[in-house]
Amino acid sequence: MVLEAETAALCEWARQQRAQKSPFEAARAIARRLGAHVADGGTTAFGFWLPEV
Numbered sequence: 001m002v003l004e005a006e007t008a009a010l011c012e013w014a015r016q017q018r019a020q021k022s023p024f025e026a027a028r029a030i031a032r033r034l035g036a037h038v039a040d041g042g043t044t045a046f047g048f049w050l051p052e053v
Helices: 004-020 023-031
Strands: 035-038 044-047
Touching (some): 004 023
Antiparallel strands (some): 035 044
16 A cells, blocks of 8 residues: 555655755765655555656
């Protein structure tokens, strides 16, 4: 199951990182969110890098 609102919020967060920070700092912030993370409520968030997609 894909949580559409949460996915959209995460995508927007990543866009803001790239718009507001240097490429290096944005990549550092985004990298911390990559991989699988258990979220509140027992859901799992999974981030992966797809540059230029």
